[in-house]
Amino acid sequence: MSALFNFQSLLLVILLLICTSTYTHYVFPSIMDRNRDGVLGIFWKCARIGERLSPYVSICCVLMAVSLFMGS
Template sequence: MTNVYSFDGILVFGLLFICTCAYFKKVPRLNSWLLSEKKGVWGVFYKAAVIGTRLHISVAICCVVMAFYLIFLK
């Protein structure tokens, strides 16, 4: 179990946030509702979705590496 206050927890949270926002971008109803703003606090969701869709290979590799680290090394 990782906590949010450790560096591992922050990395896991960031990866899951990027993956979730990229998934929201593929769902039409959630895309128009959650990712319509590009600036401000709600713009963080949009920017995470853009990172997730443009760098999907890198994000997937980071998720696999983080899962391997959390399961076997920690």
Template structure:
């Protein structure tokens, strides 16, 4: 179990948040509902989704590296 108060726990939580927002932006009904505003709390979701979509290769590599770290090294 990853502790969110450690640095690696924060990194895992951020990567999961970015991946979840990028996935939700690809679902048509959720896209219309969550990602229409670009300010406030909905803006945070929008920006995380944009990071996940535009930087999908580095984000996926980071997810793989973090999974190896959490499973084998921690």
């Protein structure tokens, strides 16, 4: 089943996108800051979400890991 049709998988993809964008912005801030507009602006926005809401994103990652562990 595709991640678009499974809500839990869609949430996992969004969390991974936020976490990856935040880490990439931490390592390469100039590349991310240059691409604020357009299609690549999605990654910049995800990085901002990860930086500003990091405790909540961390809690969501832990809850998702626990739910995936319990589900399998």
